[in-house]
Amino acid sequence: MAISTTQKLGLDTPFDYIVVGGGTAGLVVAARLSEDSDVRVLVVEAGADRSTDPLVLTPGLVAAVYGKDEYDWNFSSVPQPHLNNRSINQARGKMLGGSSALNFMMLVYPSRGIIDAWAGLGNKGWDFDSLAPYFRKFGTVHTPPQTARDVVGLTYHNDGLSPESKTPESKTSANNGPVQVSFSEGYGPTNKAWMDAFAAQGFAVSADPREGNAIGAFQNPASIDPVTKTRSFAATAYYTPEVAARPNLVVLTETTVNRILFSAPSSAADEPTATGVELTTRPNETLTVSVVPSGGEVILAAGALHSPAVLEHSGIGSPAVLNPLSIPVLVANPSVGENMQDHPIVCQSFEVADGIPSADALRDPTILAALANLHATQAGAGPLGQSVVSVAYTPVVDGSGRLPAAAVQALFAEHASTALPQPSQQAVRALLSSSADVPAPAFQYLLFPSQITISDTPRSMAEYIVPSEPQNFITIMTVLNHPFSRGSVHIASPSPAALPRWDPRYNSNPLDMELLARGVQFVERLVAPGSPLAGVLKREGGRRLPGIVSDVGEGDLEKSREIVRQRQISVFHVSGSCAMLPREQGGVVDERLRVYGVKGVRVVDASVFPLEPAGNIQSVVYAVAERAADVIKEDRRAGGVNGRVVVM
Template structure:
């Protein structure tokens, strides 16, 4: 890692944040040996840390300052005033180094809506090559095919040679098989590869795990490999915080980014120059923070905190989106696998010993299964007429371009409204969680599995803003879950559908204990009861995005279609904060694809200068 004294010469590019997106951009730009690139990362390099590398030890990362920024929301009025935890990676690799490694892809209609909102070149066909570019997809084993099917897996799509390894587990079991059969029996059997942009039904997602080593494949291990780290034109500075972007405001109407001010681990302040561009890749919660600390944001907020206004754009930190997830846990019958057995130290030790000896066992696997569905409720797929009737009740609040885009997706019978997820253990929802670990560590003696209901296209919008001119003060994240009442209506209907999945007559229900416990203890069969489950059991699935949206400025935009910050020159944003609409599914794949395309845009602009 770099010494501060090595930073005196200007860099061509300064990348702020060595996370999922930042390391992609730094890798691709530094491939040109004539370009000098600096990455500034607040965390440290945990590339060889077992807690990061071993997939089954992921719970040990959460809430620890050396790995996790560990945000928490204010009380959420629609969720019984509970606070919601938001884990964010604080290390090289960012959140790709502490997520659950799920590799899920968005839908064609979902990404096409980005272009329809005014972003030329950001449709599905334009982005599709980049979804292939970042990954090396390994073919599923015959064992995996036998248990979870994978008849839809299109081998012709698995032709990338990217830095991120994507693989299927060899540990799928009875719960995964029952999940697939339950959805198929309800008419939701996937027949197309989700990577092609259209899929409805249950399917087995792969994970970002290297099958050769059974270790996490993240941005740090993939895009900052030892060969890349040896590049003399790439400098990575860890344990340093960017306190602001430095602007030259003397040359015209647009402020020109000329570098950054950093604060080192020992408290030194230092300015570093960028000849070509500053690229913000600090994530959807901290990129807006850095912009506001630099004088780019709403005038009233900046003046309140004594920050000189460089660009007055109140859209910074607004338009925030997140996937709400409702977690219902069900006690399993004797003999049904559950991750809750890991509460026993002897079991955990035995599985770790197995992993260390041969790489075998669940510690090197991800066995979560998912499903995509249109709008469903306790009766099954909701009819087009019923959807129109529901939307008509909220007509007056669906007037913005973004709301109209979400409405079109909701009305399409081929598009995804819900993602269901089969999680292998119990979930707990305290009113004020200390970290994500409070959600996922088992505390009850019984063994459970959890069915998660995720709303893919929320209408609600939140925000994230500074509370101080001090970079050490965390910005306040206000997700505003269910602020738009349609979100509650949709989630409750999704919860009603769970009762069909776990009914005793289904393959999945047959694995549950007869008369067993459930969390919460109430049934979601009725709409009112389902809404109460949402209030008690909704949290975040850690997909925050949209806070520096790629939109026309008059529609709430912060960056244009080339990711350049409005009102500035030589400043871009490359991370999930630019998403104009939340992607379907887990967003890891979309962050990688966006960063890969952004690197090409940056190189194109450099070539044209």
């Protein structure tokens, strides 16, 4: 008798854990849970395994994957009223490794204050000190090469946290995780000018940003293997051949989860219990896979745009969303798909002086082909194996520099009637208006090595970063670390194959626009004549994108606001749509990441962030997933049944 695919893969036998989504978080959780040979783990990923694809592995070729169905979900927002009705593109990884396979590989770490605020909102065990070990656990941060130190300094870098160090601290740092983190050897004059420009404004970093209290310009590492000069991401780091060979781990690719299945509660006081999931495999075969009836769990790790959609297709969400689609309401929770946060990023491009390097040179196919060949044949040599983006954190600033705490408080008071009243908003207001010696990083500035082109309806992320103007540029990016605006993502069709509707509602809270406009003003100080950055820009007849010079005075902010309207996009950091909060405060999961109202379902990805952290969120997703795996293991050891700990 022929053996079916279901039998061959063991899908007809219940699993202890079904992980929905083989992305950044999902592969971490699956790898850690399957360390226990007594449990069976299934991962279901909608995309294919592209962990050996040169377009994914070569850092400098990332633009080639955007907008292509085999790599990218390629979301577009609904038109945004506060951004001249433009639609915003959002690349999302559709392959094993998820968005860690198509991001810009930046490893930036959050501030202590915002993570402590997570715990302060009712999430015990999610403060900075509790999460800090997991920032060490996921990666190996290699010591910067001398060439990097010569250009960008890195005097603040704590070498004791690097594996090559022989100091006593290194032996306890647990800095030996799967993701390889390294500094480039390709930093140049623009990176040095960046460091000098912020130092001239009083923002020179004196502490390692990994320690949670950094203000000023610094050189971030990237998730690039320093030996092979290739992308180090969830699929190569956590789903190694050794992990893939585990008999208790099954990974299904090119398979989508339609919905979570539940058993009916035994009484009105009981909760529905997850029994498994309904899948669609290629070529369009529908089947069900079960979890073990006692203690089995479904772990949603499909990302901030898809995890709430799976919940809604399963009947968990707002009746206002589900009823029009004829989806029976299992658990009414209007917070599912709400609380969506994203870092808005305003991109101002400046033409560089002759002889100053710019990645815009890659518009020439001959140059690109030569560099791709160099990388492929010379052990990753050349600029395509490097990341040269630099970063800075600042408090609230404007054209005059840092705003005093009293001025920040006055700005917040002016917009008090428009600020949302949730405790999470109050926590951010308190954080940003603090007069502490090391202020909270309200803004993140990025030095991007090429031009950014923005259209009203971009077809993909590639349209933003592929050069369209003939001149060579660098781009200064202004990021609002803690936006007050809240968006949403909801299903708009009963078909699980249809993308959910994403509405980030950028600047719907006017306070975000006022903060961003002031952040844009500060850029004028950075590029003013005589500043270090001005030395790398073309002064006579040099172009800007957009061609607007922002006023730096306290009065007229309208030009800065118009720059925001024309040049703000997303920076990949959608989060918060299944927030870890008390249910009465808009929560979808509790502090053990269990979904309210049901048994046996957790969420582990950026959608659980109650507040958007400072900086690029790749490091936070890895750390949250690492801690989540430990939480799940703890609950199992404590006698957890279907995601609820039994007190004996």
